[in-house]
Amino acid sequence: MKKTFYVFPQMPFYIIAFSIIEILITVLCVTVPTISGGQEYIFYILFFVCLLSIVQSVGVICIMWAKISFDECGVTKSLFGKKVKFFSWESICEIKGLNNDAYWIVFCNKLVSDEKLIFNNRKSYTIPIRKRQEVVDSIMRYLPKEKYVKCETE
Numbered sequence: 001m002k003k004t005f006y007v008f009p010q011m012p013f014y015i016i017a018f019s020i021i022e023i024l025i026t027v028l029c030v031t032v033p034t035i036s037g038g039q040e041y042i043f044y045i046l047f048f049v050c051l052l053s054i055v056q057s058v059g060v061i062c063i064m065w066a067k068i069s070f071d072e073c074g075v076t077k078s079l080f081g082k083k084v085k086f087f088s089w090e091s092i093c094e095i096k097g098l099n100n101d102a103y104w105i106v107f108c109n110k111l112v113s114d115e116k117l118i119f120n121n122r123k124s125y126t127i128p129i130r131k132r133q134e135v136v137d138s139i140m141r142y143l144p145k146e147k148y149v150k151c152e153t154e
Contacts, residue, residue, distance in 0.1 A: 002071040003138040008064055008130045018056050025049050068129045070142045075107050077127050085127055089144050097131060105131045105139070 029045045066084070069076040074088035087109050094108040107127040129135055 002069045003142075004067050004069040005129060005132075005135050005138070006064060007066045007068055007077075007128065010130070015056060015060060018052065022049050022052060025052075068127060068135075070138045072142060075127055085124070087127060089142075095139075095143075103131055104128050105135065 025045060026049060029049070062079075066077055066079045069078065074086060074090075075092070076083055077085040087107055091109045092107050093111055094106075096102070096106040096108065096112075096114070097104050105128070108125055110125045112126070
């Protein structure tokens with residue numbers, strides 16, 4: 001039976017915070033031109049608000065709505081029900097952040113140094129997921145014993 005989790009379920013709280021910031025900036029757009037007398041500032045601020053909204057929407061789609069599934073075959077990342085990536089348990093070389101205080105668990109199908117992993121978590125050879133106890137329990141349930149022993153020794 002497949003266990004599925006969202007990559008980053010706390011994302012809606014960040015979206016609410018960004019929305020409040022956008023509302024405050026929009027209010028400033030109305031008041032700044034009357035205070036400073038400059039009409040050109042309103043266009044720059046509105047451009048920034050629109051850009052922030054686009055980045056926010058793309059972030060929600062790419063991060064929050066992606067789902068990671070664990071089963072006997074391996075780890076699958078899907079977006080809108082379409083499989084984006086799949087790593088079989090045999091092809092996974094490393095599982096970073098499983099046995100330490102990391103905030104993320106990253107499945108790698110090639111060896112990656114920790115310094116590079118920070119900047120490469122969206123590459124084709126990694127599948128990241130936010131670390132939570134239910135995710136760790138699901139991984140331990142499906143992770144083959146020989147992989148688990150290898151993860152413990154690293």
